[in-house]
Amino acid sequence: MRNVVARAWLAFAATVCEDGSPNLSPKGSLRVYDDEHLVFMDIGSPTTVANLRRDPRIEINVLDVFSRRGYRFKGEASFAGPGSPEYDWLNAWLLDLNGPGYPANEVVLVKVDRVRPVLSPAYTSGNAEQSALTAGWEERYRTTLAEVPLGPPPAAKATDR
Template identity: 65%
Template sequence: MKTIDDDMRLIVETARLSFVATMCPDGSPNLSPKGSMRVYDDEHIAFMDIASPNTVGNLERDPRIEINSIDVFRRRGYRFKGTAEFRESGDPVYEWLHAWLLDLNGPGYPANRVILVHVERALPILSPAYTFGDADEGDLRQAWAHTYLADLDEG
């Protein structure tokens, strides 16, 4: 069954930064940004353990995970819930993501192992501007791009 559709793929790719929630040993949440998030296939999302000791430790104890990918310009995204497993060097998933990571960042970029998430549920996340403001995605995208660029110019 196809859990991840083309729009979800687009959001994950354009978000450039996704956030992963795991559970700490004391039951408190751990939220960690991930810049290597990629859709692997219709049921799996993968990211690289580059410098993620807390995320990895939490997933070794409890493989439940939530990923949030938001396109800040479109003001929408998805939350993906599922279970994680680890893939090491030599595994096809690892080699696929590692090649992408090296193409993006250059040789020698750290890549410890891949976390492959079997997505069991995917739900949309929408800005209230869509719900209450009857917003148009194109207008929102243009306005927020302008806002972010203005913030850069002022900084």
């Protein structure tokens, strides 16, 4: 699990808005803190923070796009500010990664209650070996990123229909 979280440079945190609707927010600072907790920095997520202060339930989805596996973490959030071990640990990593002046309001500390795997159908059908799948997707991303068209597709001709 730790490796998947470390390789996933973007995670998504789901919280519940005051009106009961979902809020989904990207998190680029998610890290495993210890065997029971995940942490991410409140960098610019006022809606996520407000939702968690009112209702601490949270689900975080993490996916390593190359290995095609990930996890869904469910738990409850609390907060830790500057001077706390959690804040100082995560802030040091963010400063090393992004340089000084990076915004860091407080740490959201997630006590994980439940973990579920997210797997590609290639694994569940029994036709996958992780290193081969990872290498294949890394190559696919490398070659297709250069070929991704920008803008709308060309209009279809009447003869194409």
